[in-house]
Amino acid sequence: MSGPLLALEHVNRTFKVKGQTIKAVDDINLNIQAGEVLCLVGESGCGKTTTGKMIAGLLPTSSGSILYRGKDISRLTNKDHKEYRLGVQMVHQDPYASLNPIQTIYQILAAPLQHHRFTRGEAETKRRVCELLEIVDLTPPDDYLDKYPHQLSGGQRQRISVARALTVLPQFIVADEAVSMVDVSIRISLLKMFARLKDEMGVGVLLITHDLALAKYFAWEGRIGVMYLGRIVEIGRAREIVDHPQHPYTQVLLSAIPEADPDVTRAKKRIQLRSMDMPSLLQLPTGCPFHPRCPVFAGEVCEKVVPLLKKADWGSDAACHLVQAHES
Amino acid sequence: MPEPVLSVRDLSIAYQARRGQVQAVRNMSFDVQRGETVALIGESGSGKTTVALGLMHLLPSTARVFGGRVIYRRHSNGSSPAERETEVLSLKGDNLRRFRWQECAMVFQSALNALNPVLRISEHFADTAKAHGYLSGYRQTTALRERSLKLLSMVRLDPEQVWRSFPHELSGGMRQRVLIALALLLEPQLLILDEPTTALDILTQRNIMEVLKDLRGQLGFSMLFISHDLALAAELADRVATVYAGRIIEIGDVRTIFRNPHHPYTIGLIKAVPTLTSDKSSLISVPGSPPDLIQLPTGCKFHPRCPLADERCRREDPELTELESGHKVACWHWPEAREVLKVYQA
Numbered sequence: 001m002s003g004p005l006l007a008l009e010h011v012n013r014t015f016k017v018k019g020q021t022i023k024a025v026d027d028i029n030l031n032i033q034a035g036e037v038l039c040l041v042g043e044s045g046c047g048k049t050t051t052g053k054m055i056a057g058l059l060p061t062s063s064g065s066i067l068y069r070g071k072d073i074s075r076l077t078n079k080d081h082k083e084y085r086l087g088v089q090m091v092h093q094d095p096y097a098s099l100n101p102i103q104t105i106y107q108i109l110a111a112p113l114q115h116h117r118f119t120r121g122e123a124e125t126k127r128r129v130c131e132l133l134e135i136v137d138l139t140p141p142d143d144y145l146d147k148y149p150h151q152l153s154g155g156q157r158q159r160i161s162v163a164r165a166l167t168v169l170p171q172f173i174v175a176d177e178a179v180s181m182v183d184v185s186i187r188i189s190l191l192k193m194f195a196r197l198k199d200e201m202g203v204g205v206l207l208i209t210h211d212l213a214l215a216k217y218f219a220w221e222g223r224i225g226v227m228y229l230g231r232i233v234e235i236g237r238a239r240e241i242v243d244h245p246q247h248p249y250t251q252v253l254l255s256a257i258p259e260a261d262p263d264v265t266r267a268k269k270r271i272q273l274r275s276m277d278m279p280s281l282l283q284l285p286t287g288c289p290f291h292p293r294c295p296v297f298a299g300e301v302c303e304k305v306v307p308l309l310k311k312a313d314w315g316s317d318a319a320c321h322l323v324q325a326h327e328s
Numbered sequence: 329m330p331e332p333v334l335s336v337r338d339l340s341i342a343y344q345a346r347r348g349q350v351q352a353v354r355n356m357s358f359d360v361q362r363g364e365t366v367a368l369i370g371e372s373g374s375g376k377t378t379v380a381l382g383l384m385h386l387l388p389s390t391a392r393v394f395g396g397r398v399i400y401r402r403h404s405n406g407s408s409p410a411e412r413e414t415e416v417l418s419l420k421g422d423n424l425r426r427f428r429w430q431e432c433a434m435v436f437q438s439a440l441n442a443l444n445p446v447l448r449i450s451e452h453f454a455d456t457a458k459a460h461g462y463l464s465g466y467r468q469t470t471a472l473r474e475r476s477l478k479l480l481s482m483v484r485l486d487p488e489q490v491w492r493s494f495p496h497e498l499s500g501g502m503r504q505r506v507l508i509a510l511a512l513l514l515e516p517q518l519l520i521l522d523e524p525t526t527a528l529d530i531l532t533q534r535n536i537m538e539v540l541k542d543l544r545g546q547l548g549f550s551m552l553f554i555s556h557d558l559a560l561a562a563e564l565a566d567r568v569a570t571v572y573a574g575r576i577i578e579i580g581d582v583r584t585i586f587r588n589p590h591h592p593y594t595i596g597l598i599k600a601v602p603t604l605t606s607d608k609s610s611l612i613s614v615p616g617s618p619p620d621l622i623q624l625p626t627g628c629k630f631h632p633r634c635p636l637a638d639e640r641c642r643r644e645d646p647e648l649t650e651l652e653s654g655h656k657v658a659c660w661h662w663p664e665a666r667e668v669l670k671v672y673q674a
Contacts, residue, residue: 043529153617183371184556185593185600188613210530217602217611242604256534258559260601262582265563276484276535277499 003070004031005171005204006055006088011064013050022281024050026230026289027064029309034171035202037195037222039215039238041253045281047230048208049176055206056090056174086116089165093177095157099149105160106145109133112167132163136193155186162193172204173197180209191218212253216242226250229279229289232309236316246318249290271295288321298322331401332359333518333550334383334432339396341375341382348622352378354574355396357648360518362403365544365551367561367582369597370571373618376554378574380520383416383552384434385424393417400431402517429460433511435504437523442507443495449506450476450491453513462514479509482546483539501532505539512547520552525560537563558601562586567654570594573619573629576648580655590657592634592668599669612672628660635671636661 013025025047032038040048053059054066057073065072068084076084092098099108109129112118119125126145133141136159149157158178165173175194179187195218197203209215215224219238226234226241226249234247245251252271259265273293279285285292291302298321307319318324341353352375360366368376381387383398398416419427436442443452453476457463463472473491480487483505495503504524511519521540525533537560544551555561561568562582569579570591578591589595596614616633619625627644631637640660648656659665 043531155617183618184558185371185597185614186617188600188602188611189615192613211602212530213602213604213606216604217606217608220608253530254604256530257604258534258537258557258563259603259605260559260562260586260598261603262562262586264605265559270534270538273531276501276531278529 004067005034005036005069006030006032007067007070008051008055009065009067011051011054011066012062013047013054013059014062020282023230023284024281025054026284028230028232030225030232030235032172032204032206034204035198036204037198037207037219038205039207039209039219039222039224040227041209041212041215041224042227043210043278045229045278046227048227051227052090052174052176052206052208056088057085058090086168087171089168089170089173091158091161091165091173091175091178094181095154095161096149096181098161099157099164101149104146104148105133105152108149108160109163109167112164116168118168128167132166135166135197136160136163137189138163155182155190158182158190159193162197166197166201166203170203172206174206174208176208177210178207179214180211187214188217194218212242212257226253229281229284231289231319233290233320234316234318235309240316244316246316246323247290247320248294248296248322250318252295288319296322330362330403332361333364333401333403334360334552335397335399335401336379336383337397337399339379339382339398340394341378341387341391342394343378343388343391345390345622350621351624352391352574352621353382356571356574356576357396358569358576358579360550360552362517363544363548363550364566365553365564367553367555367565367568368571368576369555369558369561369568371556371597371618373621374571375574375621376571377522379571380434380522380552380554383520384428384432385416385419386434400427400518402431425460429456429511429516430462430514431516432518432520433514433516434520434522435507435511435524437526443503445495447494448491449480449493449495449498452506452510456510456513460514476509476513479512480506482543483509484535485509499532501528501535504528504532504536508536508539508543512543512549515547516549518550518552520554522554523556524553526555526557533560540564558586558598559603570597573621573624575629575658577630577659578657579648580657584655590651590655590662590665591630591659592636592661592665593630595665595668596672599672609673612669614672628658630659635668636664 008028008030011028015022015024042048054061073084106129110125113125113128119128130141133144138144138159179190194205207218216238222238224238224241225232228249234250245254255271275293287303287305288307291297301321307321309317309319337357339353339356343350343352370376400414400416402412457472477487480490485505525536553564565582568582568585569576572593578594599612602611619629625632626642628641628646631641646658646660648658650656
């Protein structure tokens with residue numbers, strides 16, 4: 001099949017809070033190919049979770065459209081809609097809140113299999129549940145079937161969430177901060193599991209995270225999109241973004257990250273912002289949303305004109321007047 | 329060697345749970361020297377916060393201190409010997425109140441819950457001073473105000489504006505900085521920071537780190553820094569202690585711990601954190617999961633996850649032994665500990 005699996009076209013999302021309108025996501029355009037790994041990175045309140053929820057169909061867009069296999073997800077026929085709902089699954093952040101505490105692991109995983117008739121009969125369902133548990137490295141599966149979520153650790157629960165998402169053979173998984181609540185020593189094994197899903201089953205992943213170092217690791221062959229105040233300000237190949245960031249916001253973020261090496265982190269050059277305060281979403285800055293804090297602020301053009309992403313021929317694509325002026 | 333500000337010896341703390349006793353802290357010993365920053369690193373549930381709460385007498389009612397001593401030494405200016413020693417665990421009443429905040433102050437993780445929502449920031453400062461008899465009395469209101477505003481500007485806040493604000497009018501990072509300023513109001517010698525930047529964004533975290541480094545340079549207090557973020561410990565600490573299942577399993581100079589760790593767990597933990605410069609293939613994960621603190625494994629508590637474990641590890645719990653000056657590790661197999669990397673990577 002040609003064309004992207006998912007396409008976001010001028011997607012906006014606003015929320016009404018106490019009579020005021022908050023722009024959470026502002027004009028996002030994005031193509032995601034089948035089997036692609038993409039990380040959305042940004043600080044809290046930048047709209048990354050809202051974007052993920054809209055892609056997973058958990059939140060409607062305010063304007064703009066999201067296309068799944070070329071069709072607008074808000075106007076799908078019943079059959080196409082079901083295909084989309086099964087094709088895009090979500091893994092939530094908190095593995096303590098996202099599993100039903102009064103169901104056993106077997107019940108949690110068998111329900112979608114039976115409901116959508118992926119398996120017939122108890123024996124086949126059980127075989128498939130065991131297969132899924134093996135895919136997410138919970139072995140031997142028999143140890144887990146009759147357990148309840150509270151008997152498992154955070155990392156194990158998150159594996160169950162992933163197994164549940166996989167029951168319906170999705171094309172794409174949206175993972176919202178899926179590893180930030182598990183212990184450091186087992187994070188990498190969870191990420192390796194996601195990577196294996198992509199390699200072996202061709203499942204694409206959108207990982208939403210605030211950790212750029214983790215994003216670089218996870219999206220090694222894929223892309224990173226950096227969000228700020230509802231917009232994607234820079235997007236490109238993961239290693240390109242981290243090693244040669246174009247947008248001043250990405251540069252500031254990277255310079256602020258501490259490194260797990262005493263000499264490196266103490267010698268690291270930190271870029272100072274013009275203002276420490278994140279602007280209110282109620283009163284977004286005019287022009288470039290980053291201009292009140294931007295260390296390379298260039299005056300009028302930044303204050304008045306919103307810089308757009310232009311597809312650059314090489315490397316990453318940054319929504320910044322200065323970068324674009326330099327390139328042209 | 330001058331005497332340390334804080335000496336913790338064989339401290340043991342357990343929580344009573346329905347299933348049995350949760351052994352959160354077991355025989356923990358460490359020192360904090362004057363002006364020094366010691367970082368306790370470890371995963372959630374390793375007991376690092378319980379130690380801090382134990383030091384401040386802030387444990388919940390289900391917890392009990394089973395043994396050990398905590399000695400705090402007040403130093404006057406200069407390098408004179410300690411003025412007096414305090415047995416922290418037996419403090420009561422007024423003496424405990426004097427120890428808290430005036431000698432040892434704590435900055436908590438969640439800045440939103442640590443401030444009273446119906447009091448202005450100015451009232452938080454006034455209340456604290458009054459409760460501890462510091463610059464109290466009608467005549468000293470101006471002096472208190474001046475000191476508070478100075479502290480607020482030291483943590484890079486706009487003092488006049490913040491002074492009049494309510495907590496909800498400030499962002500998370502601003503509240504955390506208010507808490508740091510407030511903690512320093514009574515000139516404590518020791519500041520305990522429990523995950524001070526955990527819920528904050530990366531740019532706010534950077535700001536707090538810079539503030540802490542600044543203040544430490546200007547005021548010269550000691551810090552006990554509790555974090556699961558190794559990179560923050562690498563940046564701030566003079567010495568680092570790895571905590572696993574309620575015990576310190578390795579302690580040493582920050583460079584030694586990060587460059588030349590000798591406990592299989594420390595080695596794994598450091599290599600498990602992705603960094604901007606690290607290569608994809610160098611990252612590893614430690615197999616298994618942290619132990620059940622109610623039914624601890626026999627022998628070395630790390631042995632079920634350790635690739636080097638043998639019969640002796642299953643039987644006997646290793647003590648901290650000194651490898652070189654100041655670097656201690658609790659592992660029977662420390663000479664070949666680096667071997668675990670090959671196993672973790674596979």
